[in-house]
Amino acid sequence: MKRITVSLPDELVEKIKRAAGGERQVSSYVATALEDYQERESLDDILAAWAAESPVPEDVRRQVVAELDRVGLTGHSRQGGRLAG
Secondary structure, three states: OOOOOOOOOHHHHHHHHHHHOOHHHHHHHHHHHHHHHHHHHHHHHHHHHHHHHOOOOHHHHHHHHHHHHHOOOOOHHHHOOOOOO
16 A cells, blocks of 8 residues: 545645545545556456447437436436437
């Protein structure tokens, strides 16, 4: 295990402490969050490569996005965004 120093905004530090359950758990909380982020980034790379190899027709993409929005899985219905692609 290696110790590092990271500077963060005060407000974010307080949020992290609360979410972690106290100052003593901050390191494990941040480590878990960073591991999760790395896994998502790797998955995003894989999905982007698959999309480049086998593009989804726009009409199918719109249908899928609409269905995912309908059941609340994309968050786009709350944010007004659309699936990238």
